[in-house]
Amino acid sequence: MIVKGHRVYRGRRGAGRSGSPVLLTILVLVLLGLLLAFSLLPEYVVYHRDGVEMVVPMLQEDGKGYTVEGISAPVPYTGDASAAIQVAEPDYTNVSLASSAGLQYLTGYYVPFSKVNANGLETAVKEAERSGVKGLVLEMKDESGKLAWMSGVATASSNAANSTWDPTAYLSELKAQGWTITAEICCAVDTLLASANPDVALRDRTGAPYVDESGGWVDLWNRDVRTYIEELCTDLMAMGVDEIILSRVEHPFAEVMYTREIASSLNREAFCMNFSIAVREAIDKTMKDKNVHLSARVPHDVLTTGTDNGQSMDNFLKVYDRLVIETETYSDDAPLFTEKKIDSTLRFVPQMTWTFGGGSWILDPTVGASK
Template identity: 30%
Template sequence: MKNLKLRVSLLFLLWSALGPVPAFAASYVGTVLDADTRKPIENAFVTLGFTVARTDPDGKFTIDGNGEQLGIRAYGHARREVPLNNLDHGITLSPFIPKAIYLSFYGIGDKALRESALGVIQRTEVNALVIDLKGDRGGVSFKSATPLATQIGARKITTIKDIQALVSELHAKGIYTIGRIVVFKDDPLATARPDLALRTADGAVWKDREGLSWPDPFNKMVWRYNIDLAEEAARAGFDEIQFDYVRLPDSKEPVYPAPNTEKNRVETISGFLAEARKRLVPYNVFLAADIFGYVAWNTDDTHIGQKLQNLAEVLDYLSFMLYPSGFKFGIPGYLDPVQHPREIVLLSLEKAQQRSKLPAIRFRPWLQAFRDYAFDRRLFQTPQIRAQIEAANYFGSDGWMLWNPHNLYGDGLQNKPTHGPNVFTP
């Protein structure tokens, strides 16, 4: 009996020292197909926990890990989750092309603006909604559990009472959801935490042309805060996370903790996006970022850390802001951009594709649906808006997004189709 007790004690001590044996990681195989054509989808993403696999030219994949379901997504298709016991007959993804309008921090909470936007979606080709989750002034629109959001006063105003219920409601209406998070333009964070703020050469907190402070893009705490918010949005069910102001300020005044070189700027912006992509893997969400229009043309980083080739490596969708009013120097052959909205959009997309070698489906541009502010103050109405939409359609981008700061839409939109890649099935 004493020998038995001794053996049990020794086994217990050995187990304690080595720790529990890790769970066996199972291996899963399957095929991803286009739901309409039944053809294989190459390079689709297959996720299981933090593990990512890509499909081969025959749509086949092998992935190891533990969990209850796979996340599947592919460019130009709606994402889906599939139980691990349902992989035998091919996994189909439905083609889907988002055509979006934007609701601001206050727009999503304003009943009249929200219902007007939903009415536009019900009547027209629009099938997606970009929603501010952290707006241009740094306010967080939903009841975030991220402590820093409350500590810095970013949660003073709630315009989304229940983020999960909102996503569920929009999905029930067949609406693709894009959560917009303004990253490095964040006055509440820089004001409440001056230790995180950008500063001038004389040590003062730097402010932009609007009188707003920015946090330091090199600071990893700033990264974590924004990615924590993105992770909350992904858990709530958003189909896509879109980062805006994911750049350095377009000013020479701020002083950074590292030399202000192109290498350091690009590594900072691409590094943030790479970390966000890594953190978001378990949620099977698409990742996008809003990009200066001239980045499509410039071979450097436009002095803000946005370099086309580097962005292409860490994003699913590149959302160039192709507002004609934003091209103050024009583009080759077109020095008056507001007179040529179609050419600005089409030629910029073609230049970005030529330089990056990406397929057209990796781009989804922002289009101008607001009055010109840089040239002759003309209104952008049906002719100008439709010209931009047709340019994006001709190019073959993954849809488009209309920006109007007042959240008023309707001009330039066609009637809602009843079938095809414009219909979103969550």
């Protein structure tokens, strides 16, 4: 081709370049079709009891439309319900919290709450020395709820349970001389706490706080009660005690009402064991760090006829390192431990009026006498 005296060559157009607009148009139409299909599909989705199904009328072989029969919504049941929650009794077979690691003989001279003060403690030390004993077992909290020391626990302050005496320095001095110090605290009977905070008290059948000849009772199911005991134990360990004895970890013999509804469906054994396990687990790390042991005081009946207070020798020995028992029949009691293949010299602590070598004991001149 010649244009104004120049030769111009125009190549032949390829078939692909000329077909691009057509392919683009087809692609756009396909995409629009897909979008339209997806927008309409929900109209043909049918939900029913057997699942989800897609029904497109134009694809029905018989040409008939598809009709969905309405299903009414569930109607609330208006009859009397007889459902009840069944709570299984706890199984303590696999509980294993007690530790005999590093356990040594526990020997000490017993000092009741009324004598745990500056003057009384000096007298007790002299009496212990005359008896050849170099250990003290101090009742630091009795059934009244009062403490024999000035604790740093807030609940004790609010209940006016604290003493004005701080024995920390004196106890440290005794320990430096080779004395062992064991502290005992009462748990379920706490008249001050039950009076100051009725919400944690056990109730009698009339709904009044439960009180018997020993004092006002608190609910060991209650978290606040457990926390209080845990904090007292921690405070005592900070003072340097070597062992802690929990007393009155028990259920009253009377029928009572609890602060937790679920507790009414569980037995007295659970009342004691739930508390014991919870306290042990809460303070276990501190105990191990400070090499402190945890024991329990139980009545003599636990060894013989049994008791209705929820305590069990077998169960308590799974949680507590030792059992402290006031007795006048040691020679009959010790075999009850050895028969169960339990070292009675380490894990059975008789509280009595005499001592012996090669075992644990608490010397208490008042055993057998009216206190």
